[in-house]
Amino acid sequence: MTTTPEPDGADAPTPGDGDLPRPAGAVSPVDDATSPAPAERPPTLGDVILALDVSGTKFAAGLVTPRGELIDRITRPIDHGLTANDLFGHLAGLADAMLVRAADHHHLGPVVVGVGAAGLLGPNAEAVSPLNVPAWREFPLRARLSELTGLPVFGDLDAKALALAEGWLGAAQGRQNFLAMVVSTGVSGGVVLNGQLLDGATGNAGHIGHIIVEPTGRRCSCGSRGCLEAEASGRAIEIITGRPPSEPSYEIMQRTGDLVGRAVASVCNLLDLDLAVVGGAVALGFGATFFNSAQAALDQHSRLEFSRGARITPARLGDRGPLIGAGAVGLRGWRRSLRAAR
Ligand SMILES: [Zn+2]
Numbered sequence: 412m413t414t415t416p417e418p419d420g421a422d423a424p425t426p427g428d429g430d431l432p433r434p435a436g437a438v439s440p441v442d443d444a445t446s447p448a449p450a451e452r453p454p455t456l457g458d459v460i461l462a463l464d465v466s467g468t469k470f471a472a473g474l475v476t477p478r479g480e481l482i483d484r485i486t487r488p489i490d491h492g493l494t495a496n497d498l499f500g501h502l503a504g505l506a507d508a509m510l511v512r513a514a515d516h517h518h519l520g521p522v523v524v525g526v527g528a529a530g531l532l533g534p535n536a537e538a539v540s541p542l543n544v545p546a547w548r549e550f551p552l553r554a555r556l557s558e559l560t561g562l563p564v565f566g567d568l569d570a571k572a573l574a575l576a577e578g579w580l581g582a583a584q585g586r587q588n589f590l591a592m593v594v595s596t597g598v599s600g601g602v603v604l605n606g607q608l609l610d611g612a613t614g615n616a617g618h619i620g621h622i623i624v625e626p627t628g629r630r631c632s633c634g635s636r637g638c639l640e641a642e643a644s645g646r647a648i649e650i651i652t653g654r655p656p657s658e659p660s661y662e663i664m665q666r667t668g669d670l671v672g673r674a675v676a677s678v679c680n681l682l683d684l685d686l687a688v689v690g691g692a693v694a695l696g697f698g699a700t701f702f703n704s705a706q707a708a709l710d711q712h713s714r715l716e717f718s719r720g721a722r723i724t725p726a727r728l729g730d731r732g733p734l735i736g737a738g739a740v741g742l743r744g745w746r747r748s749l750r751a752a753r
Pocket residue numbers: 620621631632633634635636638640641
């Protein structure tokens with residue numbers, strides 16, 4: 412079943428245990444005094460999730476409702492000169508500030524924490540090692556946030572969080588099968604198949620940045636050669652051109668789109684997909700030139716009967732996507748833990 416939401420997402424489904432979509436009726440108001448403790452009962456419309464996003468360049472904290480509305484947020488650039496603990500202090504400061512705003516301005520008390528973080532990531536963000544945040548290597552993020560907030564904490568990769576968000580309220584709304592990816596400083600992705608967000612053995616399913624697009628190409632941070640991330644990420648573009656990806660030439664925009672389209676075609680052929688939703692500052696910043704070139708490469712390389720006609724489209728949630736995705740990770744973890752407790 413799918414629903415057609417209002418522009419503000421008021422009637423939108425909420426992400427369950429990777430089930431997309433879930434009818435809005437699954438969220439029902441419960442406000443009587445005999446309700447079980449928060450996070451030991453299903454989410455209700457009076458709840459709010461403390462959403463945290465850890466990218467390579469900034470921390471963000473926000474409040475997300477079970478309908479996917481982002482009602483408040485703050486961000487802070489990551490200071491790469493700090494120690495692991497001081498860096499956590501900055502994130503904790505944002506989380507504390509959001510908890511105070513939730514109580515004082517919104518009269519809400521967050522019941523769970525959802526985290527989207529750049530990889531590499533252990534299951535449920537127990538240990539995080541964001542490639543672009545060298546101070547954190549195997550940093551025990553989930554435990555530290557749990558200690559800080561006293562709330563259940565659920566974490567996942569940022570690109571998987573974005574896949575949940577775009578399937579919930581964005582460009583893949585109502586779709587049961589799609590790829591979501593981020594082309595930014597790095598390149599990452601998440602796959603929804605048969606309505607389920609794929610986790611894989613260690614939670615890292617969807618790493619499209621390490622599909623080989625140039626067999627004799629540049630050395631990748633993963634140790635291989637010619638990965639999409641080594642050729643088409645913001646970092647790679649800066650090294651190749653000597654200029655930041657915010658100042659691209661027409662050729663670079665076209666080449667980046669072409670490489671992304673090739674990788675997307677491989678995924679569509681492999682997994683029987685016909686939609687890829689692409690976000691991230693590089694892809695969205697390059698705009699139509701990037702997307703036209705990516706679509707042309709996808710058309711050229713997805714030639715199977717089921718993958719022919721696959722589309723590549725911009726992510727729709729813009730800069731709200733990461734926090735709405737983190738909120739979706741919190742909801743998904745909440746529902747899973749309820750199911751496991753039964
Ligand atoms: Zn690689």
